[in-house]
Amino acid sequence: MRFRLGTGLIALTLVCGLSTSEGGVLPDDRADALYHLYDGGGVEINGPSILVRKQVGKSTSFVANYYVDMVSSASIDVVSQASPYTEQRKQWSLGMDYLRGNTTMSLGYVTSSESDYDAKTYSFSVSQDMFGDLTTLTLSYAKGDDIVGRSDDPTFAQDTQRRDYGIGLTQILTRNLIATLNFETITDEGFLNNPYRSVRYADAGSALGYSYQPELYPRTRTSNAIGLRAKYYLPYRAALEGEYRYFTDTWDIQSHTFSIGYTHPMGPWTFFGKFRYYDQVSGASFFSDLFPYEDATNFRGRDKELSPMSSQTLELGASYEFIRADKGWRFIKKGTANFSVTAFSVDYHEFHNVTTGAPLGQEPLYHLDANVFQLFFSFWY
């Protein structure tokens, strides 16, 4: 868990994502096999994700997902404070959707484990189609229970609990335009900081001019996010989509997310591009790159993700339909091969790079470039 912010939250994202139901219609039967690779900032994470979804009877659909992160990390945190390491995280997800009339009820369960972090998440959601199926209202709830450990101390075990409440409204606006509005509140309680990470403080007695002490976060956090997304069918066969999200939490983090995407089919090919801009205008109130002295504040953190920051992301992808939907092959209705590249460029506005050897106070701000590659095959049956 050393490289990540909120490992349990990742499980929650996956359970919500995989169990997303479409009111009134069960999701298609399909199987996906994905290989993912993240490479940037001294961190390499790769592994498979396998998903299988199958309808049983007329009204129930089951989904299972197996996901692995194989991590090799020499990130800036690790390089400046510890030794490079490798670890593996495995995750199982199970979900069920039950359709009755215009109502879909979904249950989900996710469990993940790694050497120093165990997470379990249970979720439940209800979707209702209304007004001639023009409107879909979704209410969701998820409960996460995590145990945070330390790989160098088998006696260390701390609990974290998480609750997620969501409400979503999807609306057909015209025959070419669909929009969705989502509101999500997530509340955490327990051990929320990283047990390995430290903050630095000015220390005239040290040769570097600073020393380190462990992070100490508040034991509660509540966040609110509201997102609006719309997708438009252009006058020719192509789709344009836009998204905006506002985020705020009790740690004083505030951010805006904008994105615009374009999908263009061409024979058996479908091309996709998306630009996303994330602006974290306010960092956590207890974040500081350099505290003035030891124990300077009640709470302290130096996680770069808690700093004010901005990031730009460009995603380009292509999908090739090698088993055509109009022909099929044996019991397979359609098959696609997909590849995408996502380039991240992140500027941290208050987190400095201490690995350059520059004198105290003159270290440059940290900048991260990372690439994400996804290769996956999908089959509908």
Add this chain to the structure above:
Amino acid sequence: MSKNTGKLPKLLLLLAASVAAAACSPIEPWVKPYERDRLADPIMALDADPVSSAYIQHVYEAREGARGAEGAAGGGCGCN
């Protein structure tokens, strides 16, 4: 002035009655089922590839302070 003020409750009552009457009558879908062919096109899916979107979403959440209300939650256009 007092005359205009006196009309306000009546106007509000009329407005409330109109809203109540509208709520009782069924809402006519302004996009008919047979007009949803474009929305049913796979290129218009809000979450075409759940395994891929869940993965990239967790990359975002690991790299940023924000979380939630992004992506394809909800969904569905009743057009299948």
